[in-house]
Amino acid sequence: MPAPEQRRIIFKHIDEPGYTNDIDCYVRNGGYEVLKKAIQRKPEELIDEVKKSGLRGRGGAGFPCGVKWSLVDRKSGKPIYLVVNADESEPGTFKDRYIIHQDPHQMIEGIMITCFANNVKQAYIYIRGEFPEGARILEKAIAEARAKNFVGPNILGSAYGCEIYVHRGAGAYICGEETGLIESLEGKRAYPRIKPPYFPAVLGLYQCPTIVNNVETLCHVKYIAEFGGAEFAKIGTPNNTGTRILCVSGHVQKPGYYEYEVGKITLGQLLNEVCGGPLPGRKFKAVIPGGSSAKILKVGERYKGKRKVGNDMVDYDWGIEDVPMDFDSLAMIGSMGGSGGVIVMDDSVNMVDALANINAFYAHESCGQCTPCREGSLWMKKITTRMVHGDARSEDGALLKNVADQIAGRTICAFGEACSWPTQSFIAKFGDEFKAYPQTKQEAKHGGLELV
């Protein structure tokens, strides 16, 4: 079946010739009209639209945005904050970069609508430190929007006002975790907070109720405010509404970003048609479908079970190429949609080398707060690095699994899972390669591609 057409809502203007990131260009293309209409409405109506839309967060967890908003403590009398998660730190993900650099006003309009709907008077954009140019672009864009009265006090002549400031991170992956991000915004080490009691919706930034939303999510909010939640819910598939930007990297002919209705394209269509298939003379071997912490999928494996279609339960029997790229399907087959970062590996890759690369990342990025994660991620790195550069033993796979199994579920934040899932899934699916690695090394079968 041929791949469907892209449906570019959020990336409508990305890479469009002549489209610039200044406010005049944005306004010329109908920008801020949605905000003008939105502030004439009741805030509760806007929240209802987002609830109706079924929009799920695009940062990684896929939590319903409307539910997130409805959990906010509105009775405390404390100010409510919006924090925009522009940390984009999950390896394999590179969508927000383009929104920030090429279409920042789309995001700012989404922020202002979200703030108005939730009675937020102060928003912060937490942008990763590695986007210095992006931070400057956002500051300029906010200043432009302020000059035109879209941001700041009494926006568009109303009694409502809201300020936005840009806050730069400094190279720590853990700042993508929302409570770590909040700590970082408070000027501290980004140690994630324990939940309960520190749910951001109740005790977030400065111990006030706080909404943390991803950049792409907020752009979708703008779209929902424009066309209504019911219309938005018609895009995509049930429980997986709207469009989603899929970022493909690694061993494909045409890596890049592609926006599709959620669940309307399969992994096979994405990789073989949209991305042009494997590199010449190579074969696909494995795919990480939702950012580097998502469990790996092996080419050739089958996924079987029952799934809900409409009101019926039907059997499914999928190969990796048949899997629809939506939150629920990817969760069903034991992985996740995560942040939409699809990393592809072909038959030139030895999985021990690949895992060694991933483990080096997580060992570097563990915040160090919880012992199982701090020590476990380091040991997993040490073992895989030793396998590659020192002595490899056939029992190393079992040892790695043993370490990984003792991390997940024993840490304050999801980093524990994020760092152990790659090891667990690599060993489960490519255990033979780990067992055979000492032999493989001796025969020098690999050695072309250095990964650690």
Place this chain on the structure above:
Amino acid sequence: MNLKPETSARIDEVITHYPTKRSATLPLLHLIQEDVGFISDETIEWIAQKLEIQPINVYEVVTFYPMFRRKPIGRRHIRVCRTLSCALMGGYKTCDAFKKEFQTDLNEVSPDGEVTIEFVECLASCGTAPVVMVDEKLYEKVDEKKARELSAQIKAESKVAPVR
């Protein structure tokens, strides 16, 4: 602290962005590092005083975040992405090419004082791997050949005008 007037002005402005002064820790570290080049003990104490917190509160932040550095670097800062997507497309070779061109190891100042090369984690541009940042500019699809060209460009620029 001997800061440029515009840095001082921006410091005073950025503190007003937050209800608590401590929140300005990261912004101040960025501003001063951009101005002075690195974070000294003096800077840590100065920021602590400015934000009415203890020096340890600033120090623990400096040591936590990879982008803050305690000593000067070369005149240009080359950051090569190390993470999976870039590595799959040859990021390690790219990094080696830079090291060879400037005859230096990672995290050191090259003998000519020109560059410091860092092998950093994901720069969030995986679709155009391997990627490299030179100072604040991103370069995409930097294979060994392009790394050598970039190196030549950096060397040529240093002869024309000092960057910092």
